[in-house]
Amino acid sequence: MPAPKRFSIRRKRVCKFCAEKISYIDFKDGKLLSHFIPERGKILPRRISGVCSVHQRQLSQAIKRARHMAILPFVAD
Amino acid sequence: MHKAEKGEKSVRTYEVAFIAAPTLTSEELEGFVAQMQTVVEGKNGKVVKVDNWGKKSLAYKIKKFRDGYYVILTLEADGTIIAELERRFRVADHVIRFLSVRIDEDLKRSEKMKITRQRKSVPTPAPQPMSEYQAGPPAAPIE
Numbered sequence: 362m363p364a365p366k367r368f369s370i371r372r373k374r375v376c377k378f379c380a381e382k383i384s385y386i387d388f389k390d391g392k393l394l395s396h397f398i399p400e401r402g403k404i405l406p407r408r409i410s411g412v413c414s415v416h417q418r419q420l421s422q423a424i425k426r427a428r429h430m431a432i433l434p435f436v437a438d
Numbered sequence: 439m440h441k442a443e444k445g446e447k448s449v450r451t452y453e454v455a456f457i458a459a460p461t462l463t464s465e466e467l468e469g470f471v472a473q474m475q476t477v478v479e480g481k482n483g484k485v486v487k488v489d490n491w492g493k494k495s496l497a498y499k500i501k502k503f504r505d506g507y508y509v510i511l512t513l514e515a516d517g518t519i520i521a522e523l524e525r526r527f528r529v530a531d532h533v534i535r536f537l538s539v540r541i542d543e544d545l546k547r548s549e550k551m552k553i554t555r556q557r558k559s560v561p562t563p564a565p566q567p568m569s570e571y572q573a574g575p576p577a578a579p580i581e
Contacts, residue, residue, distance in 0.1 A: 382552075382555060384547065384548035384551040384552065385541075385544050385545065385547075385548040388537075388539070389455070389510065426537060426539065428497070429535070429537055430455055430457065430508075430535060430537050431457065431496035431497045431498055431500060431506075431535060432497060433497055434497040434498055435497075435498065437497075
């Protein structure tokens with residue numbers, strides 16, 4: 362079976378944190394974390410963001426800390 | 439992890455962040471921060487860094503306040519100091535939120551990752567010519 366010709370359209374997802382070599386995700390960096398917070402304020406699933414599992418765990422922990430410190434909202438609308 | 443022996447204290451790095459009420463004057467805030475520093479130093483801890491973000495707006499209302507003073511202390515201390523600081527934060531009316539995070543292990547891990555990355559980035563010897571088996575057309579990606 363021939364390989365589908367247009368598979369190159371699928372963008373290769375690279376973990377942002379691996380690419381930028383961020384090995385500790387700081388909860389104080391609201392600007393960075395806000396990239397992974399869609400409008401509603403939820404944590405973006407990694408099937409969409411492409412973040413690797415190691416960093417997704419760190420990211421979700423950091424987002425939860427940031428929410429506690431009112432850097433990020435729990436619910437945004 | 440083993441518990442520290444009695445009398446021997448384990449030094450860890452902590453990041454203690456708190457939000458002070460916006461009704462505070464800057465002198466009062468400075469006084470409070472200085473007070474916390476003396477608490478830490480009185481118990482043989484060390485304040486490595488005091489990061490004052492100033493007044494920032496909160497993402498949601500806390501105790502009917504819309505903004506607050508953010509202060510982040512980086513400490514080299516042990517658990518008893520953190521317990522004492524948190525007790526004081528709870529008692530103080532003008533502290534509306536606080537969070538203590540232990541960061542030494544995370545920092546250690548990130549250092550380790552940096553070193554392994556450097557090792558990987560050292561130019562490796564020229565790639566071996568691929569064997570015929572591997573040189574076939576690339577397999578279609580799964581999913």
